[in-house]
Amino acid sequence: MPQDPPPPDEGDPFDLVFHVGASGLEEDTDSERLLEAIRTLRSRLENECSINEAGELYEEFRGWCTDSCLRRFIVARKGDTDKAFEMLIEALKWRHKRQPHLLSAEDPAIMNGGRTGKAYIAGFDRWKRPVVVLDNAAENERDPTAIVTYTAFNLEFAVAEMGL
Structure with a gap:
């Protein structure tokens, strides 16, 4: 039987158990650290919009890149926004190619x-x-x-x- 997740004020927001347990999926439980990582990732996406392919992909899928979506990529990369950015761009390339939506x-x-x-x-x-x-x-x-x-x-x- 799976254990209940830790309360939102306990645990690391980048920890997989915290994430899988769904504590990290509720906006009102986001720590300042996670909120800052979301802002950092969003800022990088916004800044690259006019520069390269990453920006073009972001423009195409801006509506898909919600805070909840960015949160999942950040948690998947344990708070490393550079790695989350790379992973997100690969996902956007896949979405552009496959058009699942x-x-x-x-x-x-x-x-x-x-x-x-x-x-x-x-x-x-x-x-x-x-x-x-x-x-x-x-x-x-x-x-x-x-x-x-x-x-x-x-x-x-x-x-x-x-x-x-």
Whole structure:
């Protein structure tokens, strides 16, 4: 049985247990250190908007780069905003290439993947996060691109369910 996360005023906001336990996902529990890291990362994104590809990607996906989103990248890199920036830019490049936000349930790859029930949201955990089940035994697709597309669609849907 998983342990409850530490109260928000305890624990390191960059610690994985703190993050996975969802304490780090609530804006009102952010420490000043985490808030400063979010401001630093956002400032770097804003400053690079007119300079290079990173700025162009940020402009394209500005709406996706919410504080909650930036918080996840910062926590994933234990507060290192340089590493979080690099990771975020790679994610933005992937989003630009794959366009997961434009996928719809009517897309052939999504419809084909959905026929077997190989991926679904099985409810929510105790912190109200969606639990995505990927059933490899129900795999019916041989095209790796279609598999990535279907997985991306389901993860985008799950994140939307979190309301972040």
